[in-house]
Amino acid sequence: MRKAVNDIDRCVACGVCALQCPREAISIHKGCYALVDIGKCVGCGLCEKACPAGSIKVSEVENGSK
Amino acid sequence: MAVNKKKHWYEYLWIWSIIYFALGFFNILFAWLGMIDFILPLIFAAVGGNKWFCNHMCGRGQLFWVLGRNLKCSRGKPAPKWMSSKWFRYGFLIFFLTMFGTMVFQTYLVFSGAGTLRKAIKLFWTFRVPWQWAYNGSIFPDWVAQFGFGFYSLMLTSTLIGLIVMVLYKERTWCSFCPMGTMTQGICKIKSKERV
Numbered sequence: 001m002r003k004a005v006n007d008i009d010r011c012v013a014c015g016v017c018a019l020q021c022p023r024e025a026i027s028i029h030k031g032c033y034a035l036v037d038i039g040k041c042v043g044c045g046l047c048e049k050a051c052p053a054g055s056i057k058v059s060e061v062e063n064g065s066k
Numbered sequence: 067m068a069v070n071k072k073k074h075w076y077e078y079l080w081i082w083s084i085i086y087f088a089l090g091f092f093n094i095l096f097a098w099l100g101m102i103d104f105i106l107p108l109i110f111a112a113v114g115g116n117k118w119f120c121n122h123m124c125g126r127g128q129l130f131w132v133l134g135r136n137l138k139c140s141r142g143k144p145a146p147k148w149m150s151s152k153w154f155r156y157g158f159l160i161f162f163l164t165m166f167g168t169m170v171f172q173t174y175l176v177f178s179g180a181g182t183l184r185k186a187i188k189l190f191w192t193f194r195v196p197w198q199w200a201y202n203g204s205i206f207p208d209w210v211a212q213f214g215f216g217f218y219s220l221m222l223t224s225t226l227i228g229l230i231v232m233v234l235y236k237e238r239t240w241c242s243f244c245p246m247g248t249m250t251q252g253i254c255k256i257k258s259k260e261r262v
Contacts, residue, residue: 010150013251014241015121016131031117031254049142052235053150053242 002043003061008033010055017047017056080128083225090218094185094200094211097218104246111250115257120247127238130228134237145235150242162224162245165191169216177209184212187219189226 004017004026011033018026018034025040026047034047034056045058089096103126107119120127134140148154175181185198197218201211228240241247 012150012155012242012247013117013120013254014127014238014244014247015117016127016238016241018121028117028121030115030258031111031251032258050236050238052145052237052239054144054147055150 001061002058003038003041004036004043004045004047004056005059005061006034006036007055007057010053012053012055014052016050016052020046020050022046074122076123077128079123079125080132081125083125083129086125087222087225090200090214090221092200094197094214094218095204095206097214097221098210100217100221107246107250108253111253111257115254117247117250117254120241120244120250124241126225126228127241127244129225130232130240131237133229134232140232140237141234142237143235145231145239145242149231149235149239155243155248158243159245159248166220169213169220172216173209173213176212177207181212183208183215185215187215187222189219190223 006017013028013031013033015028015034018024018028022044023040023042025037025042026034027037029035036047036056038061043058047056048058086096086099089099103124106123107117110116110119130140134142172181176183183201185196185201186194187197188194197215201214204211224240224244228244231239
């Protein structure tokens with residue numbers, strides 16, 4: 001399954017991905033990084049297209065879980 | 067299936083960014099209003115432990131989005147990796163704060179009488195641009211206007227840098243090394259560790 005995966009070490013927590021997400025699957029965790037709700041994510045890639053730091057990417061995730 | 071997103075008043079704060087620069091063009095004292103964008107994110111981070119300001123209220127970020135995405139002024143290409151690396155982000159923050167400190171010192175010089183008011187703005191910390199039409203004296207002492215010129219320079223310079231990277235790379239590339247963003251994220255990281 002293809003889901004958005006965020007590299008929290010690179011993430012700048014700007015929140016552009018969360019604004020773009022049509023499923024509201026992304027939240028900014030305590031102002032530190034973007035957290036993707038894998039259950040809601042449909043892997044559309046809108047977040048990846050918007051991310052200025054290149055930290056969030058749609059990639060293959062096993063079973064829809066972590 | 068797009069979720070029907072309700073529009074909020076704070077989604078239009080990009081208009082504020084434009085108004086800010088317009089006001090400062092006519093009267094430099096309005097530059098002081100930029101302190102709101104300086105202090106508010108820090109309060110959000112220090113008190114709430116969040117980046118709600120960056121995420122929802124940043125007029126500058128919104129402006130880059132409106133110009134870059136809606137008006138297609140951005141190539142939308144990924145920015146070089148070093149631009150969002152830690153050393154560059156913190157390096158830029160230190161540089162920015164140093165320049166801010168220099169500006170405050172110049173204000174102090176005018177305040178103490180050791181310096182005189184210069185009715186000009188400085189772009190990219192280098193190029194002096196005459197701006198004398200924006201100030202013809204007021205009820206405030208000269209140092210208030212000096213701070214206005216300095217602060218307006220800082221705001222304009224950073225917006226210009228943001229516009230350049232917006233055109234070259236992603237719409238909100240500025241956000242990846244914005245000094246306010248780096249500072250607020252840093253505060254949030256410290257706060258989230260405390261709370262464990």
